[in-house]
Amino acid sequence: MGGMKKVLSGFTALATIASVAVPAVAQADDVTVGVLVPLTGELGEFGKIVAGSVELGVKQINEAGGTKCGMLRTVVADTAGSAEQAIREATKMIDTEGAVALLGPTSGAMVALVDLAKRKETVVMSPYAGTITLNEIGGDYIYRTVSSDLGDGEASGLWLKEKGYKKVAFLVQNEESTISPAQVAQERLKDAGIELTDYVIYNPGQPSYQAELISVLANEPDAIYLAGGQESGVTVLKEAAAGGYGGEWLLTADLAVPEVFDALDPRILNDKAYVEVAQADKSLPEYKAFEAFHKAETGAEPGPFAANSYDMAMLVALALEASDGCTGAAVNSMIRDVTEGGEKVSSFADGKAALADGKDIDYEGASGPLTLDKSGTPAGAYQIMKAVDGAWVDEKFFPASAFE
Amino acid sequence: MTLFLQFLLTGIVTGCFLVLATIGFSFTRRVEGFLNIAHAELLGVSAFTTWGLNKLAGWHILPSAAVGIIVTAFLGLAIGRIVYDPIRRFGPAVLLITSVGVSYAIGGVIDAVIGTGIRTLDIPLATSYRFWGLRITDYQLLVVALAIVASGSLALFLNKTKTGLAIRAISVNPELAASRGIDVQKTSRATWLISSGLAGLAGVMLSVIATLSTDIAFHQILQILAVAILAGLGSLYAVILSGLIVGIAMDVSVFWIPAGYRPLIAFAVVILVLLVRPQGLAGSKSS
Known part of the structure; x- marks a missing residue:
């Protein structure tokens, strides 16, 4: 096809x-x-x-x-x-x-x-x-x-631990790029003694994810870690909200786009959804120079x-x-x-x-x-952003040194 | 036990959506005699037409959905007349391969027109109703209601109207029906309008419950095929039973095995049933 x-x-x-x-x-x-x-x-x-x-x-x-x-x-x-x-x-x-x-x-x-x-x-x-x-x-x-997806998993695990959640559920799209970081984050949860109520791997492209959500919602987690694409992620967010879920979310990078707020009632996300994304250290002069150049050339902030x-x-x-x-x-x-x-x-x-x-x-x-390791990969820094008034705003920055 | 019943209830809803998505496909197979792979992309045409009118033009969902269904019905008719009719004499294999091409063409046009990213309708968030510890949303209830209405209406149409009876006659023996004075062209046009209109209805429900991306409609084709094959590629009533079996089997399976295997269950059920009944649930051996 x-x-x-x-x-x-x-x-x-x-x-x-x-x-x-x-x-x-x-x-x-x-x-x-x-x-x-x-x-x-x-x-x-x-x-x-x-x-x-x-x-x-x-x-x-x-x-x-x-x-x-x-x-x-x-x-x-x-x-x-x-x-x-x-x-x-x-x-x-x-x-x-x-x-x-x-x-x-x-x-x-x-x-x-x-x-x-x-x-x-x-x-x-x-x-x-x-x-x-x-x-x-x-x-x-x-x-x-x-950086490698393993770094995203580390950052997500660190954030879930820092937030002090007691019970977390994982909903993970059936793709290598979402499963790898989820496995790392899951390990960090275990290390921190946080209860993992569900670990659901689902297939994208479905009209509905109600079946996947049944057990997740029944166990009433404090937060759901959702590692999914935009199409599946938005449907899951909608269906969980309709199902009465009132806890918080940690989403992965595919959902770190403004379009998510157009596709959803922003109230579903505002003040209770976070997104984890590999991101440059915005305090570095090199980033600031790029940001200024980007704005001058395009009139817009640099995207993910x-x-x-x-x-x-x-x-x-x-x-x-x-x-x-x-x-x-x-x-x-x-x-x-x-x-x-x-x-x-x-x-x-x-x-x-x-x-x-x-x-x-x-x-x-x-x-x-950009010092590259033997696999041609640099060490990563990560940003946690929070949904506030229909937009993603910076919440917490994890520099590469946070994972040493 | 409540948890299990919740999976069962969700499975019934999934089954009803599959019935909606498959009934037009099976109808085409029965009357036109081939597997119209492009049927799934017609769901996309309807879904994105509904989305465009609702979200971009600011129309209410009801007129948007009505126009979405009508546009899809007439597009299906046009494709039937322009693409399939001239090559009908080459047989079902050629028609099937051509329908794959039509599917690519529709998908490509949707890609070109809609572009990247995701789309959702401007409709309220679903409202959940609870009874006996079970949960169902208004949109899920709508899927069930539409599956019942669409199946019932189609059954009545085929059994009680002149055109419906003509369609049934042609589906059984086109040559004999034509020799008895049935207008084959007119009946074929009615078939395309109805089957594509049903795809349009399923597309509307897809846009209501799902998040739209340009490839989501095509993702439904495997399950549509599974339901149609299980049904025996013909009988309307068997499609209803088959859709419910596949939907319930997929969702209830999540109670015991990881959700990642859910699509596999659809085909496992098909294989198991076909081992016992190679002709499908209600199909005759000749079909």
Whole structure:
């Protein structure tokens, strides 16, 4: 079913690309970077943020004179959330467009692209793929600017413990990206002696989740940890409220979007729902500089994973600048080097100047320090946001040091 | 015990939704002679039409739903006339494969028009009623009521009206019915209008109870197929029984086994029943 549907949904993608990407005519000395994101489907909102933020990064890089390999040029394609579509588009980007790096795939697509990335010697990087599968197979051509899902689980567990709940129920969508952090959070609950009343794994795409909620509501938990997508999550929230649930919620990142308040009566969420999301430390000067740039360029606050997406463009450009070649292999050979053990830089222009002076650099990203572990993953920081008056507002920040 | 009865009650509601979603599909299979895979996407057409009128245009849910059903009925009729009628002579296999293509086309257009994210109607939150320790919402009651009304109306239409009797005649033997003076074209048009209108009704209920994303309608096709196959791909009454069996089996199973296996239960029931009755609950061996 996926194939044709995805082809047709590509029409939407084309329209969206026109709005987020500045079309660039390929020059002989351009370096092509592929932006491979879901522009349609449930995760489309995130894909647009990623594509837009990569474009901002590329704009800033090109305004600083581009890399030694030439100006960066982006090509954008829609994965529609499908790994199959991601492989097809990635192959096209590498073989036809000559992309040296592919930025933006979601967890499922990242895992599917591992073989292709290594075979074609093309760096693939994600700003939001937290899947723990990459903890094992990432690190060579496969990178990310966001921490692993295990960190989300740690942060959620820490928050549930801090709130002092006595009884918590877990409702977890049947996907690896939601089950992995839920398992970690569940362990932290056990360590803290909090009673786990239910641990329900459900399948998305259902009209109703009443059957899954029956036991959960009957056990009257203080809070429900809901690790689900937007479609299932909103239905669960509605049905639990209709079922008389009056406790609190801890939601996961997919629900950290303003659209949730349009889809639901905000009273269901206000003052009793929290959402956990991997987020840059907003107090860092690097983030503030990015935020100001984002506002100046778009007139809007950066959305979820915007800083992580911007950092991907920076890492690719700095790795190209630092390496001897202009290929994906060149990017792969230097991407770690530019994130650790040298002069701290926080912009492409500064990094380029330091490299020109023969210095080693350590890029401090808008999303935080980007020192990559052996799986190509940085340490994460997390934000808990609270639903207040129909919007998500910052409640508690957990820096990476909170988990040491 | 109350908990178990709650699962049973929820299962009945799930079953009634499955009846609504499947009855038009089975009707098409019976009369037109093929599995119209695009039926599930028609639920999406209705759901998003209802959503557009209700949320974007600010209409009340009732006229929005009525227009959603009518638009879907006529779209189904148009697809039947334009796409399926010209290739009917190639047989059910070609029609089935074509319907998969139609499904992709409708899904793609919905993707293009609706875009990303989730959608919900501008309607009040469901109200829960409690009796004997059990809980049911007004929207769940509506699903049950509509399943009863839709099934009853269709049964009356097929048994008591001239067009209904003509449809039944054609579904049994099209050549004989045509030779006896039944207008096959007219009867086919009525079939498409009714089956697509029923998809429209199910789509409205989907938009009322679910959170809409562009792929949620297609997600229903496997369960629709499960119910239709269990019913024997034909009898209206068997669809009602089959929908209830699948719905109750899926939801009651959560009482004993993890909810993640819920969809599996639908097919386990189908396989078990077909082992005993290969023709389905009420289908004849020829169907």
